[in-house]
Amino acid sequence: MQSQQFEDILRSVPLMSPEQVGVLHKTLPPAANSAKPDAHDESRLLERLKFYFDQHPLCVRCRSTHINRWGTKDGHQRYYCKDCGKTFNAMSGTPLSHxxxxxxxxxxxxxxxxxxxxxxxxxxxxxxxxxxxxxxxxxxxxxENDSYGQLSGIAEEDETFFHESHKGDRKLQNPRKRGARSQRKSRNTKTEKKASVPLIPVMVACDRNHHVIDAVLKKVSTEELQSQLEGQILAGSTLCFDAHLAHEHLAEKLSLTAKTLVSSSGERVKEGIYHIQTVNAYHSELKRWINGFFKGVATKYLQRYLGWKRYLKTHTFSIEGFLDQTVFHHTN
CATH class of the missing domain: 1.10.10 (Arc Repressor Mutant, subunit A)
Known part of the structure; x- marks a missing residue:
């Protein structure tokens, strides 16, 4: 191959989508994909992150592009920002730092x-x-915060609830409040309300193309739902939800067509195609995964698990796919 052709390929790599990078990896000979790392070449994920970052380095503090290389430390290339004076590497400011x-x-x-x-x-x-x-x-x-496209067409939105959990909190004064055991209700109906565990609302919206948006809410209100869905649903789409005070003006505020189903009256489908069965099925799957498989998760990590489930729901999991997806989103 001519050196100019090779340089053209190198310049095109940072512009590739995760799917294209995956195809590129599959076309490489086995020796290129399975080469043993040296003492500092600790993982494919970190190596890819460093490679993509090195193509267009940005200061993690001020986002300046006036960057100089600044030696190496522990096998990582360091950089120096000429605008704010901060030194950093490709992992700085990411969950993989340190x-x-x-x-x-x-x-x-x-x-x-x-x-x-x-x-x-x-x-x-x-x-x-x-x-x-x-x-x-x-x-x-x-x-956790990755999104995979706007909802479009017929979208559905509904809320579900998880018991507040302090699972894993070793500093909790009352251990009975830690996890699933705290969900037991008092036999005394007069004290049942006081003894019950607070419920944490979780909003899920999805469309028929398997796009998902989710969020842990402070409370179920029109304002909070609007803030989570604003710009996340393509204009002209139809939003289906059940009859709830918080939903009354939601579609209007989002400039969407509303289809309200009165579940309490047994209304499950409207006009043959509008329903919230897709989002309710997602709720059931999510609860089986979190409450059943993982035996509950701490409330402070609930949003993180929602993001993980959203990724698994919208992708066919593979090692290469996960590596490429995470690197692509954290270098663009």
Missing amino acids: LRVREKLDQYVECMNGETTLRPAARQCGVSLDTSFHMRHRLMALV
Whole structure:
């Protein structure tokens, strides 16, 4: 191959989509994909992140492009911002910053298929339970806020609720409030309301093309729902929801066509095609995953698990796909 052709290919790599990068990886010979890393080449994920960042480095503090290379440390290229004077590397400001168990990162990505709990993941990767917890949360944080396109066509929106949980909180004064056991109701109806665990509302909106938007809400209100859905649904779409005071003017504020179903009266489908069965099915799947498979998660991490589930729902999980998706979103 001519050197000019090779340089053209190199320049085109940062402009590729995650799908195109995946195809490129598949076309490489086995030796190129399975080469043993040296002492500092700790993972494919970090190497890809560093490669893409090096094409267009930005200051993590002021987003300036006036950047100089500034030596290396622990195998990472460092940079210096001429505008604010900050030094940084490709991982600075990301969930992978200061990661210590770098050589286990690619192996742990295999456990991000949504079907592996912390202890089996720790045994599979040869790390402690505490390290397994931190690696999972670092990887979840990479996709927590990613979005995969606007909702369009017929969209559905509804809320579901999770019991407030303090799972894993060792500083909690009353251990009975920690997790699932706190969901038991008092036998005394007079004290049942006081003894009940607070409910955390979760909004989910989806369309018939498997696009998903979700959020943990402070309360179910028109204003909060509007703030979460603003700009997330394509103009001219139809939004289906049940009869709830918070939904009364929601579609109007979002400039969408509304289809309201009165579930309390047994109305399940309107005009043969409008319903909220897709989003309710997602609620059921989400609750089985969080409350059943994981035996509940701490409320403070609930949004992170929603993002992880959203990723798994909108992608066919693969190691290469996860690597490319996370790198693509954190370097653009």
